[in-house]
Structure formats: structure tokens, C-alpha cells
Amino acid sequence: xxxxxxxxxxxxxxNVNNIYRKYIAGTYQKLGTKEISIIEHYRYxxxxxxxxxxxxxxxxxxxxxxxxxxxxTGYSHFWYKCDKRWKKYLMASVQTPSEAKQAQNQGWxxxxxxxxxxxxxxxxxxxxxxEDDRTKCEDCFLCNGSSSKPNIADRxxxxxxxxxxxxxxxxxx
Ligand code: SF4
Numbered sequence: 001x002x003x004x005x006x007x008x009x010x011x012x013x014x015n016v017n018n019i020y021r022k023y024i025a026g027t028y029q030k031l032g033t034k035e036i037s038i039i040e041h042y043r044y045x046x047x048x049x050x051x052x053x054x055x056x057x058x059x060x061x062x063x064x065x066x067x068x069x070x071x072x073t074g075y076s077h078f079w080y081k082c083d084k085r086w087k088k089y090l091m092a093s094v095q096t097p098s099e100a101k102q103a104q105n106q107g108w109x110x111x112x113x114x115x116x117x118x119x120x121x122x123x124x125x126x127x128x129x130x131e132d133d134r135t136k137c138e139d140c141f142l143c144n145g146s147s148s149k150p151n152i153a154d155r156x157x158x159x160x161x162x163x164x165x166x167x168x169x170x171x172x173x
Contacts, residue, residue: 010158048074055082
């Protein structure tokens with residue numbers, strides 16, 4: 001079973017469904033050069049994708065938006081098969097220490113969700129929000145692709161049943 005089939009993703013789907021409904025109705029505003037200019041003018045930070053995998057969209061569509069922004073965070077579960085240029089901007093989302101090692105050996109920085117009591121690997125630091133919940137991604141930006149920064153691990157969080165599905169999944173790997 002794939003991770004995506006466990007139902008353990010922490011994203012609440014209400015907003016995602018609203019966007020989808022608007023998109024289908026043709027009323028969801030498209031992002032174009034005007035919006036990219038605004039991002040550039042104000043150097044707005046972005047998260048590369050909010051649900052689904054950003055690498056499902058061609059790199060050349062995303063890069064002008066990323067370059068216009070001042071700072072970003074982003075993650076991909078498709079690290080093993082996506083356009084390798086994504087390494088510059090995205091973290092490889094991984095579930096196990098061996099998968100993390102495999103991605104790191106290919107030049108990715110990794111972001112690994114771990115069960116509540118699991119130890120960190122030697123080359124990982126705990127997500128800053130897990131250390132102190134007053135720290136948000138928009139203050140931190142550690143998860144922004146390849147650099148000499150450490151790999152990140154974060155303790156699984158969200159609804160209890162989602163956490164439980166995740167722990168079951170990881171224990172089967
Ligand atoms: S380390 Fe945690 S708080 Fe910082 S960018 Fe990554 S996910 Fe966000």
C-alpha cells in the first residue's frame with residue numbers, strides 16, 4: 001500500500017474541495033503574469049503547492065513564481081522520478097530512514113515524518129514548529145530544497161485516527 005492510500009495526510013480537505021468546486025465552475029481566478037509581478041514586487045514568500053504534489057506541474061511553470069518570491073517551502077513525494085531541477089527548491093518527502101538515505105544519496109535534502117516516539121537520524125533536526133509551536137514555516141524556511149542545511153524530521157500530527165494509520169503504515173515498511 002502506498003502512503004497516499006493510508007488516509008493519514010494531515011491536510012484538511014474543506015478548502016481544497018472549495019477550490020476544486022470553483023475551478024470546475026470556471027470561477028477560480030487564474031494566476032498570470034500580473035499576479036507574478038505582484039509576488040515579485042512584494043517579495044511574497046510562497047509554499048510550492050498546498051495539496052497534491054508540486055512536481056506534478058512542469059518545473060518551468062513553477063520556476064518563474066518561485067524566482068519572483070523571496071522565500072519558499074516545498075515538498076515532493078515524486079523525488080525519485082521528477083525533473084531533477086526540483087532538488088533546488090523542494091525537499092524529498094520520505095517515510096523511512098532507508099528511503100531518506102536513498103534520496104540523500106541522490107542529492108536531495110529530506111523531510112521525514114516520524115512516529116511520535118521515533119528517534120531522529122544523525123543528520124536530521126526536528127522541525128522548528130515541533131520544537132516550538134510559535135515558530136511557523138513562514139518564519140523558518142528551513143524546508144527550501146538543496147543547501148548545506150540539515151535534513152528535517154517532524155513528528156506525525158493531526159487527527160488521532162490519521163496518526164494511527166501513519167504509525168501502522170511505517171511499522172509495515
Ligand atoms: S522545519 Fe518545520 S517550521 Fe521550518 S519550514 Fe520546515 S516544516 Fe516549516
